[in-house]
Amino acid sequence: MEHQQTNFFVRGPSPLARLTFFAAVSLVLMVVDARLHYLGEVRQGFATLLHPLEIIATSPVRLYRSIQDHFTTVESLNQETQVLRDKTARLAVDLQRLPSLQAENDHLRQLLEARQAMQQPARMAEILHVSRDPFAQRIIVNLGSQQGVLAGQAAVDGAGVIGQVTRAYPFSSEITLITDRELAVPVQVERNGLRAIAFGHGRDNMLDLPYLPVNVDIHEGDKLVTSGIDGTYPVGLAVAIVKKVERNVDSPFAHIICVPTAGTDRHRQVLILTTMPSAAIPLDEPHPLPKKKESRHHAPR
Structure with a gap:
């Protein structure tokens, strides 16, 4: 009486078939994202979900920096304080000249009919x-x-x-x-x-x-x-x-x-x-300037 042999391992698709399938899926996703930008919201969602993991991953570095700052010696702090005092004294001397230079600069701007420069928020x-x-x-x-x-x-x-x-x-x-x-x-x-x-x-x-x-x-x-x-x-x-x-x-x-x-x-x-440029720049795209073409001169490696 013949006994039917039982297969211990069930074989699925071959490795080549799996490679072909996932490669095709990857190409389709890349084309869709490049042409239609459908994956922008998906990328935003993944970034939000992975934010806690980024905090956990960077926590050892922050802990190390906190410990390093905590064990800063008094001698190094005294040296830094002395350097800052010397720098403050030199800056105080330069600061005395600032009102006269600023007044002269304002006068020249008025002569040239130039508008006052505005401070950039940051x-x-x-x-x-x-x-x-x-x-x-x-x-x-x-x-x-x-x-x-x-x-x-x-x-x-x-x-x-x-x-x-x-x-x-x-x-x-x-x-x-x-x-x-x-x-x-x-x-x-x-x-x-x-x-x-x-x-x-x-x-x-x-x-x-x-x-x-x-x-x-x-x-x-x-x-x-x-x-x-x-x-x-x-x-x-x-x-x-x-x-x-x-x-x-x-x-x-x-x-x-x-x-x-x-x-x-x-x-x-x-x-x-924080001030935006006059023309809004789309998300996920670098500054819209012409790309550099290949030149015959290259920096030495």
Whole structure:
């Protein structure tokens, strides 16, 4: 009498069939999100649900910083106090000259019929973490749409421009740094007012000024500031310092490398300028400037 053998393992679809199915689903979702933006609300919901997990994940870092600040020695505090006293004394001397300089500045503005500069409102945000993607220069801060942060607002620090808010979640925001390849900043040379557009390398902490002629009036050490023509960044904010200018007779364009003046690796806080540009920038899209084309000159790796 033959006995029927029992299968201990029930086999489902083959690994190749599973791979094909999930790859097709992924492609469909990417096309739908890129064309119709149907997944924007889903992304917002996931960001809200994952916010408590982000708080839990970053709690060890905050605890470590609290313990580190708690065990700061009295000697280091005394040294810092002495340095601050010396700095305060020097600033007090400079402050005595401020009323006369301000009066002279107001007089010159009246002569030139220029309007008074308005102070840019801003919010202070703290950096939660940095993107782990080596090809994306982005950071996440602890202010979101619930605190009035919107996509398209500029982010700065005490040294200059850091980047631009590209995604605003309910309780956090994503800031794309000016060193990212997808972001461009209109700048001008402070020395002579020459205008250009700075692009990030994406792979290092450098900026590039492409498509400028070989005989352009730019030298090493020139300071680049925002030109304000895009309506996002106020005029005159520091952006970068020209580090290297290469002029090749075989190319009609100069190869200009710049170092940003600001940096998120130096501080934990940034300022988000709360004034929106004249044209609203759609969510999940970087600043709408023309993308940089591939150039024959590349920075050495």
